[in-house]
Each structure stands twice: as C-alpha cells, then as structure tokens.
Amino acid sequence: MPKPIKTDDLASEKGIDYTRLRDLLAAHNWKEADIETYLVMIQAVGKKDGGRFSTDELLNFPCTDLRTIDQLWVKYSNGKFGFSVQxxxxxxxxxxxxxxxxDEEAWNKFGDKVGWRKNYYWISYSKVTFETNAPTGHLPAAAKVRLGMSLLSHRDL
Known part of the structure; x- marks a missing residue:
C-alpha cells in the first residue's frame, strides 16, 4: 500500500487543504476518501452545505483543485479510480x-461499466463497493449521487 508522500502536489486555487484526502487515499480508506472528496468539492465551489452541484459549478470547477483531487485518486488507486478514469x-x-x-443512453452505459447500475437499476449509495476489487471507475462515487455527467465534461480532466 503506498505511503502518503509529503511532496504530493496538493495545489488549490481556493486554499483547500487536501492532506486528509491524500492520507485517506494512501491508506486505501476508499469510503472516507469518497466522503472527503465531496466535502472538499463543496468548499472549492464555495457552498456552505451539501446537496447537488449545478452544471455551471461543475463545468467551471477550479481547474487546479480538480486536477489535485483526480491525481490523488489515480495515484493511490494505481490508475483504477478517479474522475479522469471515469x-x-x-x-x-x-x-x-x-x-x-x-445523453441518457451514454450515462446508462457508463453506469453499467462502472458498476453503478445493475440489471437496469441504479444502485443506491449504500450499495457502492468501497474495495479495490470494485470495477474500474467505480470511485469516487459521490459523482453518482451529486455530480452527474457535467463533471466528466470538464475541460481539465
């Protein structure tokens, strides 16, 4: 299991501290890392509370922060998880x-591939697999619940 590296690039346009996310990912604590991903993303767009992100918030998500989050997921999952993988x-x-x-057809096919949809039904967040043996692209899963395909269209992924 990779150890957190103090020299990981934790850059942020918005002053977000990604140390906890990095440490959770390095420990392969996928569920807590997924929750932390959502929490830092709320901070990065200046939201005070939870809920869904608007399309504009996602398409204009701070590039540096998006790259930092994604690179940490990709690195500590050995290329299996991350927004760029998705x-x-x-x-x-x-x-x-x-x-x-x-594009409902593409979104459904994507859900099938990453394991968020089984037998034509979308799984609930409680059924997400927070294990390394999850399908490629299965995590971060907060995307399924609150992000949707808009983030996957971000120019900097």
Whole structure:
C-alpha cells in the first residue's frame, strides 16, 4: 500500500487543504476518501452545505483543485479510480464533452461499466463497493449521487 508522500502536489486555487484526502487515499480508506472528496468539492465551489452541484459549478470547477483531487485518486488507486478514469469510460460509451446535454443512453452505459447500475437499476449509495476489487471507475462515487455527467465534461480532466 503506498505511503502518503509529503511532496504530493496538493495545489488549490481556493486554499483547500487536501492532506486528509491524500492520507485517506494512501491508506486505501476508499469510503472516507469518497466522503472527503465531496466535502472538499463543496468548499472549492464555495457552498456552505451539501446537496447537488449545478452544471455551471461543475463545468467551471477550479481547474487546479480538480486536477489535485483526480491525481490523488489515480495515484493511490494505481490508475483504477478517479474522475479522469471515469471520463475515459464515459467517452468510450459514447458520452459527449458537452456537460449541458443529457445523453441518457451514454450515462446508462457508463453506469453499467462502472458498476453503478445493475440489471437496469441504479444502485443506491449504500450499495457502492468501497474495495479495490470494485470495477474500474467505480470511485469516487459521490459523482453518482451529486455530480452527474457535467463533471466528466470538464475541460481539465
């Protein structure tokens, strides 16, 4: 299991401290890392509380912060998890780079590939697999609940 490296790039345009996220990912504490990902993303867009992100918030998510979050997920999962991993899968099933266009067919195929949809039904967050043996792109799963395909259309992933 990789040890957290003090020299990981934890850059943030918004002054977010990504140390806890890095440490959780390095420990392969996937569930807590998923929750922490959502919490730091709320901070990065200046939200005071939870809920869904708007399409504009996601398409204009601070680039440096998005790259930091993604690179940590990719690094500590050995390329199995992360938003950029999800984006590749989304594009491979016909998803488009327009976060304002909802392509149900591509989103369903993406859900099937990453394990968020089984037998034509979307799984609940309580059924997410927080293990290394989860399908490629399965995590972070906060995307399923609160982010949607708009983030996967971000220009900097």
């Amino acid at each position: 984006k590749k899968i989304y594009l491979s099933v016909g998803g488009k780079m327009d976060g304002k266009y909802y």
